[in-house]
Structure formats: structure tokens, C-alpha cells
Amino acid sequence: xxYEQILYGVTDRIATITLNRPDRLNxxxxxxxxxxxxxMREASDDDDVRVIVLTGAGRGxxxxxxxxxxxxxxxxxxxxxxxxxxxxxxxxxxxxxxxSYFPAVPKPIIAAINGPAAGLGLIMSLYCDIRIASDAAVxxxxxxxxxxxxxxxxxxxxxxxxxxxxxxxxxLSARRVEASEAxxxxxxxxxxxxEEHMSGVMDYALDLAENVSPRSTRIMKxxxxxxxxxxxxxxxxxxxxxxxxxxSSDDFREGVAHYVxxxxxxxxxx
Numbered sequence: 001x002x003y004e005q006i007l008y009g010v011t012d013r014i015a016t017i018t019l020n021r022p023d024r025l026n027x028x029x030x031x032x033x034x035x036x037x038x039x040m041r042e043a044s045d046d047d048d049v050r051v052i053v054l055t056g057a058g059r060g061x062x063x064x065x066x067x068x069x070x071x072x073x074x075x076x077x078x079x080x081x082x083x084x085x086x087x088x089x090x091x092x093x094x095x096x097x098x099x100s101y102f103p104a105v106p107k108p109i110i111a112a113i114n115g116p117a118a119g120l121g122l123i124m125s126l127y128c129d130i131r132i133a134s135d136a137a138v139x140x141x142x143x144x145x146x147x148x149x150x151x152x153x154x155x156x157x158x159x160x161x162x163x164x165x166x167x168x169x170x171x172l173s174a175r176r177v178e179a180s181e182a183x184x185x186x187x188x189x190x191x192x193x194x195e196e197h198m199s200g201v202m203d204y205a206l207d208l209a210e211n212v213s214p215r216s217t218r219i220m221k222x223x224x225x226x227x228x229x230x231x232x233x234x235x236x237x238x239x240x241x242x243x244x245x246x247x248s249s250d251d252f253r254e255g256v257a258h259y260v261x262x263x264x265x266x267x268x269x270x
Contacts, residue, residue: 001042005032007057008039013050013209014202015043022058027066028120033098036124040105041087047269050209050217052105053201054128055112062121064142091222094229099152102127103225106218108208112201113137113188119146126157129221131188132204134197139177139187141170160228162186213251214269 007018017039019026026032036054043049056062087101095103099120102109111128119142125131141158143149150158150171159167166185170177179191192200208217219242227235246252250270258265 001038003035003039005029006035006039008042010043010046010049012206013048014053014205015039015046015049015051016053016055017043019054019056019062022056022060024066025060025063025116026056026058026121027063028124029066037084037087037101040102040109044105044107050107050214050269051205052107052109053112053205054109054124055198055201056114056121058115059136060115060121061111061113061117061137062124063116064119064121092226092229095225097153099123099127102129103221106221107214108217108221110201110205112198113139114194114197116140118142120152123152123154123157126154126161130204132190132192132197132201133179133182133188134194135179135191136194136197137179137182137188137191139170139179139182141174144172144174211265213255213265213267215249215251215267216246218269219246 003020005020007016007020009016017036019028019032019036021027021029021032040052043052084096084098084101086096086104088104088106089096091104095101102124108130109128111125111131113125113131113133115134115136116138117125118140122139122141141150141154143151154171155167158170162170162185166187169175177185177187179188182188183191190200190204223235223238223242226238230238251267254265254267
């Protein structure tokens with residue numbers, strides 16, 4: 001598929017989705033939204049893809065919703081939440097809304113946050129599974145300084161990532177947070193020097209693509225997100241079922257064999 005506001009490519013089993021409006025710090029538009037969703041579908045359906053990296057072109061990750069759109073809304077243009085088809089109808093409804101479908105993507109999604117991530121741009125990074133930031137990255141929720149509220153599920157998601165107190169600080173103040181502070185509060189997993197950022201992200205992604213079972217990552221990702229809505233007993237019961245099924249999988253047999261034979265793994269995802 002041809003894309004206009006993103007770039008999409010696959011190398012070494014890693015699909016890279018790049019928000020590509022660098023002149024606007026990759027400000028989010030409805031067209032970009034559709035293209036990101038379609039590229040996630042493309043990566044999900046491609047058996048050659050094992051990991052997805054989401055990043056931004058130029059010096060920004062995503063500056064949030066395009067201000068031209070917000071200006072139109074403030075002028076009286078009615079805005080309705082668009083209805084979207086579930087990314088995966090078999091997964092719980094929590095992960096079938098406009099932006100919360102990232103947990104339904106059956107492959108790890110890494111946010112490579114190369115620069116400013118604000119508002120909706122921050123939210124999209126939070127829906128990714130892992131966040132690796134450049135030391136040039138800055139973060140802000142932005143909403144309170146635009147007369148808006150905690151949008152698109154960030155009120156549920158942010159406290160689960162950084163805790164209740166940090167979530168209130170970030171949403172109420174909408175202050176700018178540097179990468180080092182983001183790391184301390186758990187907003188990101190790693191911070192890398194800007195000149196090493198993408199190479200470090202790709203090294204991490206390549207390790208996942210080459211050395212871990214795609215079947216394991218697919219199931220564990222689902223387990224982790226479903227556990228957010230489960231009690232401990234439910235999580236244990238679900239894990240017991242998955243463990244017994246794993247024992248009969250090709251990837252389990254390969255996981256044992258490559259370790260015993262001291263050779264690189266050749267997982268198939270089955």
C-alpha cells in the first residue's frame with residue numbers, strides 16, 4: 001500500500017513505521033491515523049515481521065494533534081469520535097477503541113521517541129509496549145494548557161505506567177518533562193544518546209526478532225494486557241492453560257534444542 005504521511009519498511013524482520021510530517025513535528029492528522037492503523041495491520045499480517053518500531057521523522061516524535069484541526073474545532077466545527085472496526089474482534093472490547101488497539105497487535109511495538117512527544121503523540125507512545133527515548137526527547141500531556149481533558153484513555157493508562165501521583169502531576173500541570181526525568185518516573189524504559197538512539201533501538205528490536213519465540217511474545221503480550229483486568233487467580237489459571245499448550249509447540253521444542261545444542265535459535269512462531 002502507498003502511504004503519504006508515514007514511511008513503512010521491513011528489514012531483518014523489523015517493521016519500521018515512521019510518522020512523516022517533519023515540518024510539523026509529525027503533528028497527528030486523521031489521514032496519519034488511518035495510515036498508522038493500516039501499517040499496523042500490514043505488519044501484523046506479515047509472517048516475516050516479528051517486531052514493530054514506531055518513530056518520527058526529523059527532530060520530533062509527534063507534537064500531538066495538528067493545531068489547524070484544533071483551531072477548526074474551537075471555531076465551532078463539530079467533532080465526533082469516529083467509529084472504527086475492531087483491530088481484532090476476538091480480543092476484549094477495551095482494546096477495540098480508536099487508539100487503544102495497539103495491545104491487540106500480536107507483535108511487540110517499540111516506540112522510538114526521538115524528540116518531542118506531546119498530547120496525542122504521548123498517548124500513542126504509551127500504547128506501545130516498550131518506550132526507548134533519545135536524550136533529546138521531551139514529554140508533555142499538553143491537554144490542560146489547551147482547555148482539554150485527559151483524552152483517549154490516558155487517565156487509565158498513565159497511572160498504570162508511572163503511578164497515581166506522577167499521572168496527576170503530568171496531566172494537571174502539562175509541564176515539560178525531560179528524558180532523564182521520564183526515565184526516573186518509569187515513563188520510558190531506556191534513554192539513549194541522540195546520536196546512538198535509532199541504532200540502539202534497532203539492536204534491541206533485532207534481539208527480539210532473532211532470539212526469542214514469536215509465539216511466546218504473542219501470548220505474553222496478550223497475558224500482560226489481559227492481566228490488567230484480572231485478579232491474581234484468573235491470571236494464574238490463564239497462565240496454566242497457556243503453559244500446557246506451550247509444551248506441545250514447535251517453539252518450545254526449538255527453545256530446548258537450540259539451548260542444548262548451543263546454536264542460534266530458529267523459531268517459527270508455532
